[in-house]
Amino acid sequence: MxxxxxxxxxxxxxxTPLAKKGLDNVSFELKDGTFNAIIGHTGSGKSTxxxxxxxxxxxxxGKIEIAGTTITPETTNKNLKDLRRHVSLVFQFPETxxxxxxxxxxxxxxPKNFGYENxxxxxxxxxWLKRVGLSEEIGKRSPFELSGGQMxxxxxxxxxxxxxxxxxxxxxxxxxxxxxxxxxxALFSDYQxxxxxxxxxxxxxxxxxxxxxxxLVMEQGKLIxxxxxxxxxxxxxxxxxxxxxxPKASLFAGKLTNYKFTEMPLSINxxxxxxxxxxxx
Amino acid sequence: MSKILIGRYVAGDSIVYRMDPRGKLLATILFILFVFxxxxxxSYLIVTIFSLxxxxxxxxxxxxxxxxxxxxxxxxxxxxxxxxxxxxxxTVYWRWTIFALSSYGFTNAIFIFIRFTVIILISTVMTVTTxxxxxxxxxxxxxxxxxxxxxxxxxxxxxxSIALRFVPTLFDETFKIMNAQRSRGADFNNGGLVTRxxxxxxxxxxxxINSLETAIDLSTAMESRGYRGDKGRTKFRVLKWSNVDFxxxxxxxxxxxxxxxxxxx
Numbered sequence: 227m228x229x230x231x232x233x234x235x236x237x238x239x240x241x242t243p244l245a246k247k248g249l250d251n252v253s254f255e256l257k258d259g260t261f262n263a264i265i266g267h268t269g270s271g272k273s274t275x276x277x278x279x280x281x282x283x284x285x286x287x288g289k290i291e292i293a294g295t296t297i298t299p300e301t302t303n304k305n306l307k308d309l310r311r312h313v314s315l316v317f318q319f320p321e322t323x324x325x326x327x328x329x330x331x332x333x334x335x336x337p338k339n340f341g342y343e344n345x346x347x348x349x350x351x352x353x354w355l356k357r358v359g360l361s362e363e364i365g366k367r368s369p370f371e372l373s374g375g376q377m378x379x380x381x382x383x384x385x386x387x388x389x390x391x392x393x394x395x396x397x398x399x400x401x402x403x404x405x406x407x408x409x410x411x412a413l414f415s416d417y418q419x420x421x422x423x424x425x426x427x428x429x430x431x432x433x434x435x436x437x438x439x440x441x442l443v444m445e446q447g448k449l450i451x452x453x454x455x456x457x458x459x460x461x462x463x464x465x466x467x468x469x470x471x472x473p474k475a476s477l478f479a480g481k482l483t484n485y486k487f488t489e490m491p492l493s494i495n496x497x498x499x500x501x502x503x504x505x506x507x
Numbered sequence: 508m509s510k511i512l513i514g515r516y517v518a519g520d521s522i523v524y525r526m527d528p529r530g531k532l533l534a535t536i537l538f539i540l541f542v543f544x545x546x547x548x549x550s551y552l553i554v555t556i557f558s559l560x561x562x563x564x565x566x567x568x569x570x571x572x573x574x575x576x577x578x579x580x581x582x583x584x585x586x587x588x589x590x591x592x593x594x595x596x597x598t599v600y601w602r603w604t605i606f607a608l609s610s611y612g613f614t615n616a617i618f619i620f621i622r623f624t625v626i627i628l629i630s631t632v633m634t635v636t637t638x639x640x641x642x643x644x645x646x647x648x649x650x651x652x653x654x655x656x657x658x659x660x661x662x663x664x665x666x667x668s669i670a671l672r673f674v675p676t677l678f679d680e681t682f683k684i685m686n687a688q689r690s691r692g693a694d695f696n697n698g699g700l701v702t703r704x705x706x707x708x709x710x711x712x713x714x715x716i717n718s719l720e721t722a723i724d725l726s727t728a729m730e731s732r733g734y735r736g737d738k739g740r741t742k743f744r745v746l747k748w749s750n751v752d753f754x755x756x757x758x759x760x761x762x763x764x765x766x767x768x769x770x771x772x
Contacts, residue, residue: 339692
């Protein structure tokens with residue numbers, strides 16, 4: 227069930243004056259049940275890469291193996307339902323996809339499409355409404371009466387309600403307040419620990435350091451590095467060369483020039499420990 | 508990230524690109540009117556040469572103009588064939604029930620073919636070298652006299668520009684929502700008519716709501732920046748007549764003169 231990309235390239239509007247490389251010969255492998263982060267600048271190909279995971283766009287050349295399906299340039303749009311049941315995408319600002327009369331119906335839309343019985347779909351919707359931290363009472367309301375943050379949660383519940391094996395998220399916490407952000411990230415982390423694969427596109431390096439097992443760094447459509455957060459954030463010079471930020475903890479550690487760090491602290495806890503050690507001398 | 512082009516504008520650089528959109532719009536309209544003056548081989552030859560000269564002046568690949576003619580080629584051929592078989596007069600070569608092939612038929616068919624083609628060529632010259640917003644500005648200028656009879660030309664022009672501006676935005680939005688619903692198992696490609704009509708609800712509802720929200724945001728932003736449509740606005744893109752435009756319009760007057768001289772009276 228692992229995810230394999232083999233020499234995948236994607237060209238936007240090929241054979242026109244506007245042709246542009248979206249992905250450039252990308253190859254990698256992701257293990258099952260891991261938490262993966264994709265980082266890189268706007269326009270580096272993160273979102274293009276993400277839309278390949280459930281064949282919303284197909285590679286111009288190359289091959290993708292994911293959840294038992296092989297996607298090649300020849301793959302047609304028919305019979306992709308099974309793939310999409312297993313691999314799901316949460317787009318940026320997913321609250322724009324809400325359309326049903328009630329919140330519960332909206333969450334149940336996905337499960338129903340993937341063959342859940344009516345009752346089971348609603349049951350799952352109720353469960354996931356709770357999981358994203360909303361009260362039962364909200365389920366009967368129209369999604370358009372909710373606040374932006376609540377709508378976001380409903381939209382995310384709507385994708386998780388059919389429990390895809392691979393969950394891909396594009397900046398799911400953008401624009402949320404810090405508390406809501408923490409809750410959402412904890413939800414995705416729990417989901418991964420229950421045995422699912424999570425792929426997160428993000429600009430937030432603290433989230434990357436805290437949750438990810440594996441980081442993919444994109445630049446101009448190319449995969450320029452794949453490693454653990456510890457390895458990625460170790461090389462400060464490399465990060466600066468590629469205009470990537472550091473997590474707050476390692477950034478802070480970097481300013482303490484006369485302190486010695488046995489290992490670059492990526493979390494506040496580790497940072498505190500390292501500083502303690504230094505002070506004890 | 509895929510840029511969607513509205514209209515048929517093709518980026519380029521030639522004298523036609525530097526012309527004032529008002530001049531180009533005016534010239535296009537005049538040309539379409541003048542074409543109907545042509546009524547003999549020499550006058551048709553004049554309009555043909557004239558339109559080909561305009562095409563050449565754009566310095567664009569001929570394929571772009573062929574693409575302009577292509578969608579209408581069957582209509583043009585159909586109309587020409589009607590002329591060919593139903594015109595009676597001159598020497599009749601062949602006759603069968605109501606159909607006839609005559610010398611008048613041949614010339615008429617060719618004339619109709621040329622008339623259609625040159626009109627499409629000239630309007631293609633206009634649309635490929637002028638950005639949609641410039642065309643909107645030009646139309647606004649052309650409609651200005653209607654202000655006298657209290658038609659809110661400024662507002663109509665604003666509506667046009669805003670509509671043009673938001674076409675690509677709506678396209679992007681539609682794609683995004685389609686992809687989001689596809690990820691949730693919606694299927695826009697399979698099933699019968701009813702299934703497909705139903706499948707479009709998850710696309711239309713969000714699209715309407717987002718457009719309304721965008722419209723409300725835009726009007727708030729405009730009002731907070733002091734927009735009052737009826738109070739005479741200045742332009743960011745100021746249109747300026749230059750010598751090129753006068754020369755261009757002079758050519759069209761010349762065309763009128765030539766046609767008046769050489770047409771059969």
